[in-house]
Amino acid sequence: MNLVKLTDKYSFHNFQQVCESIKTKIEAITRTKSMILDLSEVTFVDPFGMVTILGLCRHMFNTYGVCTNIVLPEGDAGAYMERAGFARIIPQDHFITVQKRKNIRDYFKRNQNMGVLRFFNSEKDIQPINAEVEGWMESNSFSEEDKNSIAIFISEMVQNVVQHSNTPQPGVLCIQSYTNKKGEPFLSWAIGDSGIGIRQSLVDAGVNDMNGMEDSRVIREVILKGISRFQDDITRGNGLSRLYKAAQKRSAILFIHSHSGIFGLNITQDKQKKVENDIPLVAGTNIGFYIRS
Template structure:
């Protein structure tokens, strides 16, 4: 069977389930050289979901020569994915085809929410998006510190992809903003690539003991201990560690996938939850960050 069907919402919580679903149908997908991602029952997709869907399709094509077909959902989720760029990806990733539903509504434009998906080969490609994000944050009560921090984080993550990931396709950045059910402004962004992963990047840089580590532990070492490619220069290479500290400070959500490892952090005013686990291998790195006003 070569159909991977997703239901309800596709967020960072769903990623492990999607990986297991692909693994379960792996034989059928490989034998037919086609993977069908059925999103027709999805009601919501967040930026991490957007970039991991693309990452999954790229992994299957780069590794096995598999082409992918994505069936968009109806209604709000379909309109977001349409506006954010899924209907425009064919010139970029020609091994992916999009099946658009007929009754997708222009929901996100009418509600003045922001949903963008951009491919990049350099930091310059992201400058217009940073400007759009800063304007939105300024208009929705975010502090100057938050605005500057998000801009810096996005730039640093883009720089990591461009300089160190060796990704065969351009990096992808997705940003979404809206008001939650309580009427509070909410900003989320995710960045992804199909490259060599965090652990291998550190191995290539000669970081000691990294080669024997599993991917999930390598992510933890980077996040909690500040391990980086630049061990002799504490001012460089600590973007993920700073992002982790920012998530702690701002009661945010941080979710990192790299190859077969996942590290997650969900912080509220009441408690902090950490998640560390292995998943079936999906080549590449995906980082999601969710910030409340």
């Protein structure tokens, strides 16, 4: 059976589970050259969820020639994905088709979250998003330091995708801002590509000892030790390491996937904990970051 069904919430917590589910059905999926990703019962999806949905579908298309039919959620989750632009995606290589719910616009008035999803080939493509995010942060009393840091982080991650990932398709960026039930403003963003991954990028740059290392450990080495493709220039290539330190400082959530590895910081019962796992291979790199003012 080529149906993969998601329920409840889809975020970084569920990413590994979805990868495992696809792996168990890979024989049927590759035989039919099609996959149905059913999100109809999903009640919440965040930027990392949207970016990795596209990343998973890209991987299935690039690796197996599989086209995925995505069934969007009903209710608020579907309205958010529609508002962000998910249902308007018309990829040139037809790696997905999107089936949206008939009543989705009934939820637009009560779903006022700012959400933007964009493909990009250069920093110029995301300038309107940066301007919108900056305005939202200013209206919600984020500090100048926070505004500058977020802008720099997004810029560095976009540069990594454009210059070093060798991705065969454009990168994808998704940003969401909202206020929770306690009145606290949150900003979450995610960026992804279908490229060669962090480990191979370092190998290609001549960084030693990367070849036999698992992807999860490579991410850890990059984050904790500042290992970079720019070995002779300490002022470059440390974007992920700085992002990790900022997440620690602000008690934020950071989740990094690259090929078959996951590493990051999660919040459990108001405590930050490291996350490190190995998963079935999904080509490319996806990064999610969640911060509140």
